Amino acid sequence: MRAAPRRTVVTESVLACLVLLCSLAPVPLIPPAHPVVVTLLGVWTALLVPARRMYPALTVLGCVPVIAGDNVWAMVVVPCVVWSAMRRVAPLRRAWGVIGASGAGAVLLSIAAQSLSGLPAMRYLVVGAGATALFILLPALSGVMMGRRRPLTRLLRERNAYLEQARLLNDEAARMEERARIAAEMHDLLGHRIGLISVHAGALQLAAERQAPQLAAQAELLHTTAGTAMDELRGILGVLRHRSDKDSGERGTREDLAALVADSRNAGADAELHWNATESMEADARTRQAVHRVTREGLANALKHAPGAPVRVTLHGEGDTVVVSVVNDAPPVPCSPGDGNRSGLVGLQERIGLLGGSLHAGPRPEGGFALCARIPVRPDAPSAYATSPKPLSDGAGSRPPLSTEVLTWPRLLGGGCAALLVLLPTIGGSVALLILALLH
Template sequence: MPPLASVLAAPGEQGRLWWRAAAEAVGGGILAVGTFAAMAGLANGFTPGLLIPLTLLALLLLVIRRRLPTVSLLGLAALLGVVPYYGLIAAVIAYTTARRLTDPRRRTLLLLGASLLTVATATVSTPYTGLGTHGYGLALGAVLAATTIGVPGLGGISAGQQDRLVTALQERTAAAEEARRLAGDASRSAERTRIAAEMHDLVGHRLSLIAVHTGGLEMALRDQEPRLRESAAHVRQAARDAMHELRQILGVLGPLSRDTGTEALTDATGTRADLEALMEESRGAGTPIELDWQGPDLDRRDAQVRRAVHRVVREALTNVHKYATGAAVTVAVTHTEDQVAVRVRNEPPDFPADRPELSTGRGLTGLRERVELLGGSLDAGVRPEGGFQVHAVMPAVPDPAETGRRPAPDAGLGSGATALSGIQHRVGSVLTALLGLAGVAVTMMLGVILVEQAKPQPVYGQPDQIRVGMSKQRVEELGYGDQDAIRAAARGREPARPADSTSCVYGFGRDEEAHTREGLFPVARYCFRDDKLIKIDHFTVPMVTEPSATDTSGGRR
């Protein structure tokens, strides 16, 4: 999300971002304090007034690492060369940056540039921060760059490649599942279309021939046999009705996205006026029907929903005509924002049919499939108090992803398993991050200890690190301080002091003269003006041997 989008985000999203930034800043502060405590023996020239602002800057770079990865990594690499205590913060930024960057060239150049920047700043800054010489800074910077930028960066590269591979595999799996579903739907639709075409060609042709020949027979018998002519008219009408019903069946067998029957879908199909027309036909056949409509009309709903409502009512009324002739019927339609419910209920017939027609159950099965394809459900059965009822409930706005396929029966279990897998993945990621930080911390500390052990120490008698311009306190730290015995031995034998000096410190000096002349020892004199070293003198003085106490035998040692 870009910075502008975060500003314009919802309040809940802004709160979440602020809480995450605060948690990361606190965590980075804990890492910095822990590293400072572990490296407390490392000499440095930082004061709290300088260290606190630098630490706040390091924490800011940690927080913005996702939005500005390049600036964050390079900025902390420069700070790391000056202040080694930010090693673990640098490791977190290097890992995150390498994991998020996808361009291999940019990623490699960035990690290499950050490593070189750490080495360069450490080499230049160590003499001024009191850590050591330029050579010591070079070694320290190389260790910090390798352990806190190089190794975490390689880990981030590996994790990023794994994330992208998993995402690609998930996308390919989803695409394969969708392709398989579409292929199944296409094959079923093609099979339905083939069946419809065969039925139309075979049965439809025969029915049309029957209607034609019966019409001719009716015309031939018009004047000769009126009674036979009436029978021929009934046969012709039955053939036409059979053709009509056949074409309606062909509409069901055709592709689900369109209706191929003679009564193709119109804007009025499934509306209140359409159902009123259906019921008026049944009233004309002697069936009392009442309509109970609750909610707005269905004229603005999806065509598939209106078609399903029409089919449910028509099939239910057809069953009433077949098996419960003359029974009172109630059609109830409840239309809300979320769903459409249709209930067709008939009372027991006053005069049961002497020879009831055998039911195949295909009509209700087809209705149930049609409703379930929309994401709804249909129940049909005998009522306890007598009669029959068909009850269908379907969504008012079908989900396009679900239309045309039935929901999986164990979808809830799949979502629960997915949630559990997500929790396990998060816990594993946290544990891996903690173990990785612990490994980086141990490796960094071992490297710093090795560099510190290899650091050149001042040689007794050869304080080569003392230079003109140093403070008196620093000279005493490197040269072991002022020696009263050496001061007394040099009195009267030392060269003249500088005229503007205010104080001098005496210590052991170079011993070239002591190797060539016996009885001499070297002296180093450091003269200061206002606590600043202005001159270093090296000279030798005779070694004076004082008599020691006599032993018990009266002789000398």
């Protein structure tokens, strides 16, 4: 009892008390010829209920005296005890041995009982053999059938888990193959173009230093921006190819944001950085990367849509959350709306949403634009290339395997129907026995 779970102990205790009550409650109402024997048989039957879990074979053999006794109410409980115990008897050879021994023991004990009581031998033997078949042999056969089904159900559950894992691995392999193809196309299409831009920007910088020194700073910025774009393209390709970005952990720091603000200031923007977080704030690499992307997107939008307007980049910590905002005032000279398609903001929304954060972007009431993101310092969300356990929508991808109930349904139906058919005579015999006892 100490080793068993509390729920099991409570359940078995309640069942044993119910069996004891069922076996002894009719005794005062219908006084038997041998009350002491009837009471002992009721107590013995109640003890067999918890014993069937640890000693199933001995429990079936212990039901033999109840079949040969005079306690009809305890005899009705015997089929349930035998059925539950035989489900736990293994291997099959041992189960058949227990069935044979219990059947033979019940017949022999019936012969001994009739010889002591002086009842007619043939009639008592027929009744005893019928009771043995109905209350021991048939429930034991049904229990063996149900017990043989349990390993099959366990095997099918393991097979279902294996198929589920195989499906996830196949889906992951398909995603990685598609990402590798996209990375190759991006490398071939964009890498070559950006490389040409960088080369021509370098040549333009050299020419501007000799012929137009006033344009040298802009040419240098163009060359530097092209090189930065190439580095970022390599980082994106590394993510698509399932490689970790070694330099991503250095982004999102104070020096990194200061560099972004300095680049915008060199491009003509009135940009400022307000760092209100502690210097020792240890944020996840994905959080730092998201902070970098928000800052860069906000500064780029301010340069494009509000040239000449003051821009303030603010970062502060709120416990386990990092808040970064890029706010610009209205431009000094009204300009026509740009041709942007908000794809950058959509990408930021998806990136920050994967980390469990939120992004707000929109015009300010007093004029200008505000971009604000709240990102967890230690996000629980997986990285962008992690496997998603959810099936793809619209029927895309491989179909998930059928559930365990569907996989085992034919076998469960066959085994359950056969076991029920075997128990039908036992159920009918128990009802008839109870009716005869009440009429008597």
